[in-house]
Amino acid sequence: MGDCGTNLLRAASMDKRQLRKSGIVGVSAMNFAEVTCPTCFEVFEVAVPHPDEMPTEVDYDCEVCCRPMILVFTEDDVYARGLAD
Numbered sequence: 001m002g003d004c005g006t007n008l009l010r011a012a013s014m015d016k017r018q019l020r021k022s023g024i025v026g027v028s029a030m031n032f033a034e035v036t037c038p039t040c041f042e043v044f045e046v047a048v049p050h051p052d053e054m055p056t057e058v059d060y061d062c063e064v065c066c067r068p069m070i071l072v073f074t075e076d077d078v079y080a081r082g083l084a085d
Helices: 003-012 016-022
Strands: 032-036 043-047 056-061 068-073 078-081
Antiparallel strands (some): 032 043, 068 078
């Protein structure tokens, strides 16, 4: 793994203050949320969009059963719903 990969791994475990102090630039912290597939009921994590991009809905395939769903992101909640809901 090159320097870029090492920096990304290191940055993933730091908060914003630590990132600034370490000199790693161009890396922002990502937020993740757990969602439950409406078909197979398995739970998995998805990256949450930036608050400026919410509310939004995203087409997504379950990471376990591959069935399509809609991920709904609001400022207060993140959930998955089936296409027929």
